[in-house]
Amino acid sequence: MDPLAALLDGVRARSAAFCQAILEPPWSLRISDGAPLALATTLRGHAWIVPGRGEPVLMRTGDVAIVKGPDPYTIGDDPATAPEIVVHAGNRLTTVDGVDVTDELRLGPRTSGRTPDGSAIVASGTYQVSGDVSERLLNALPEIVLVPRSDARSPIMELLAQEVDGEGPGQQVLLDRLLDLALLATLRAWFARPEAKAPGWYRAQSDPLIGPALRLIHDDPARSWTVALLAEKVGASRAAFARRFTTLVGEPPMAYLTGWRMALAADLLRSSDTTIDAVARYVGYANAFALSVAFKRVRGVSPSRHRTRV
Numbered sequence: 001m002d003p004l005a006a007l008l009d010g011v012r013a014r015s016a017a018f019c020q021a022i023l024e025p026p027w028s029l030r031i032s033d034g035a036p037l038a039l040a041t042t043l044r045g046h047a048w049i050v051p052g053r054g055e056p057v058l059m060r061t062g063d064v065a066i067v068k069g070p071d072p073y074t075i076g077d078d079p080a081t082a083p084e085i086v087v088h089a090g091n092r093l094t095t096v097d098g099v100d101v102t103d104e105l106r107l108g109p110r111t112s113g114r115t116p117d118g119s120a121i122v123a124s125g126t127y128q129v130s131g132d133v134s135e136r137l138l139n140a141l142p143e144i145v146l147v148p149r150s151d152a153r154s155p156i157m158e159l160l161a162q163e164v165d166g167e168g169p170g171q172q173v174l175l176d177r178l179l180d181l182a183l184l185a186t187l188r189a190w191f192a193r194p195e196a197k198a199p200g201w202y203r204a205q206s207d208p209l210i211g212p213a214l215r216l217i218h219d220d221p222a223r224s225w226t227v228a229l230l231a232e233k234v235g236a237s238r239a240a241f242a243r244r245f246t247t248l249v250g251e252p253p254m255a256y257l258t259g260w261r262m263a264l265a266a267d268l269l270r271s272s273d274t275t276i277d278a279v280a281r282y283v284g285y286a287n288a289f290a291l292s293v294a295f296k297r298v299r300g301v302s303p304s305r306h307r308t309r310v
Contacts, residue, residue, distance in 0.1 A: 003201045003214050004137075004187065016125050016179050019091050020164045022113030023120040028076030030083035030096070031067075035126035036138065038067045039183055040075070041157045045120030050074040051143050062149030064157055064186045068141060069126075077120065108165040123161040125179040132266040140199040147189045156182040200250035209234045209241060210248050214256075221261050222284040227253050257284075262298045265291060269307040276303050 021029065023045075031038070040049075041064045050056045052071045056079040059065050067073060074083055085101070086094050093102045093112060105112040160178040163171070191198040204210040213230045216223075230253055231241035245253045261283040268279045280291035288303070295303045 002205050002211070003218060004184075004205070016127055016176050017089070017091055018110045018123075018125045018160075018164050018175055018179075019087065020108075020111040020121065020123045020161065022107060022111065022116055022118040023077070023122065024115065024118040025077040025120070026081045027120065028074055028078075028081040028083040028085075030072060030074050030086045032072040032086050033089045033091075033126060034070040035089075035128060036069045036134070037127040037183075038069065038124055039126075039157075039179060039186065040065045040067065040122060040124035041161070043121040043123055043158070043161050044118075045077075047075050047077070047120060047122050048079045049144055049146075050076070050079050054143055057144045057146050059146060060149065062152070064147045064149075064152050064182070064189075066141065066145040066183070066186055066190070068138060068143050075122065109167055110164045121161075123157070123164060125160065125175070125182075127179075127183075132263040136263055140202070141190075145186070145190045145196075147186050147193075151189045151193065152186065156185055200248055201256070204245075204248040207244070207248055209236050210245050213241070213245065213253070214249075217257055217260060221257070221264060222282060224284065225253075225257055258294065258298060261285075262295060265295060265303065266299070266306060269303055276307075279303070 017033070017035070020043075040047075040059070042059050042061050044061060046061065047059045048056045049059055049065060049067060051067075051073045057065065076083070083096060085105075086096060088094065091102070091110065091112070092100065093105055094100050102112075105114065107113050107116055156178060160175065160182055163175055163178065166174075190196050191202050201214065205214060212234045216230065216233055217225065227242050228238045231238045234241065236244070242253060245256075249256055251259075265279050265283045268274055268282065269276070274282075276288040276291065280286070280288050283291070285291040285294065292302050292304075295301075295306070299306060301309065
């Protein structure tokens, strides 16, 4: 498993919320659903995404955007248009004064608007993600990622939009999987752009020595890896491997391994009742004591304290 696949596994859609808005200028929506990650595209017309901080971003027809939450942001026909509708979790719609207008604006199971003939159509899906593994991916992204239609080169968003109003058997699962594919395609297209400043672990995946080493670490984090063993596995000298890994990834091999193990352990501690001893063995430590020493050194708290901390 490569690093991107490992990180995306933590943000896999599960009962994701989908929304398609049909709009006519002047229009503006305040997105206050608290979602950590949203994927959006304009199927018709254009839309300005206005973050709480930073400059507005124009999303033209066919462009795809990834927006990091959970802070509210605005999307409208013009950055200066004041919001008139607030979008809450579960696609609940209210006026800015708090009056619920969800039923009044419903045009379909997941489609809202005042008329089906609006000049702008914006489709989106949101992820309710959490955890340290997911955080590693989110930290690599700017507040708004915009991939132009010419670079997206994927029909997945169009297919997703076609399925948004469907109600057949397994519809939610189908939408979830399409959203996952759309996110993967968008991230790959974004990281390929020069302005993306892709993180070291992403750029290093294409390196003939470091790419395989990263996959070894992610495929089997519990193995007793050493710099010498990783170097041997990829056919390099220990010194040359360590130097190249640090240069490309931005940190030494053992620091990267420890960071990945700690992220996995942190998520397991929060998301399951697995014993600390079992978590320790899963991420490559002999017992709970060994994990506790490493975890406290890296995270500043013990595994048991991390598990119960709000």
